[in-house]
Amino acid sequence: MKLFKIESIPKPGAIVYSTIVARSPFARDFYREVAEEVCSKIPSGRVLDIGTGPGIVPLEIARKSQNLEIKAIDISPAMVDIASKNAKDSGLSDRVQFQYGSAKRIPYEDESFDLVVSTLSFHHWAKPIECLKEIHRVLNNHGEAWIYDITWDITNAARRQLKIGTDGSYHF
Numbered sequence: 001m002k003l004f005k006i007e008s009i010p011k012p013g014a015i016v017y018s019t020i021v022a023r024s025p026f027a028r029d030f031y032r033e034v035a036e037e038v039c040s041k042i043p044s045g046r047v048l049d050i051g052t053g054p055g056i057v058p059l060e061i062a063r064k065s066q067n068l069e070i071k072a073i074d075i076s077p078a079m080v081d082i083a084s085k086n087a088k089d090s091g092l093s094d095r096v097q098f099q100y101g102s103a104k105r106i107p108y109e110d111e112s113f114d115l116v117v118s119t120l121s122f123h124h125w126a127k128p129i130e131c132l133k134e135i136h137r138v139l140n141n142h143g144e145a146w147i148y149d150i151t152w153d154i155t156n157a158a159r160r161q162l163k164i165g166t167d168g169s170y171h172f
């Protein structure tokens with residue numbers, strides 16, 4: 001069987017995904033925990049979220065911290081539209097800038113971030129090594145990258161807790 005990766009999620013998938021994660025208590029808790037970790041690590045500075053999807057993580061970070069400058073990119077234009085609308089609806093458009101961009105060619109200058117964060121996106125990246133080099137490029141000397149992702153190689157108990165089927169499907 002030939003395996004391929006879907007990088008840019010098309011519009012119908014983007015709408016379904018955004019609706020599901022907005023309603024999932026598991027997703028909400030996870031995003032909140034990530035945002036809290038970010039805000040406790042860096043009280044001020046520049047943060048980039050890669051593969052932001054509907055933008056829940058950067059918007060949560062913006063709610064928790066007034067002193068962070070937050071950028072977010074996604075390779076799916078549909079996701080960028082959804083995230084931008086979520087920012088507008090939350091009154092956070094001036095705090096978080098969403099834009100189209102790939103992890104493989106990050107549209108920012110060298111050493112321009114203190115922290116790069118990414119949730120549930122890494123497994124989509126077709127050229128992960130190139131993407132990691134790009135992340136390294138945009139981080140400053142003291143910068144860190146926090147990449148959160150899931151692995152299919154987990155116990156059934158963990159699968160049940162995460163609500164992931166044995167075929168990799170989500171059951172929120």
Ligand SMILES: C[S@@+](CC[C@H](N)C(=O)[O-])C[C@H]1O[C@@H](n2cnc3c(N)ncnc32)[C@H](O)[C@@H]1O
Pocket residue numbers: 006007008009021050051052053054055056073074075076079101102103104118119120121124125126
């Ligand atoms: C499963 S969603 C995760 C979205 C969000 N981070 C979350 O935790 O809900 C994966 C996202 O990564 C994006 N993506 C995939 N490959 C990418 C790449 N190479 N560069 C930037 N974004 C990418 C997809 O378009 C999609 O929005």
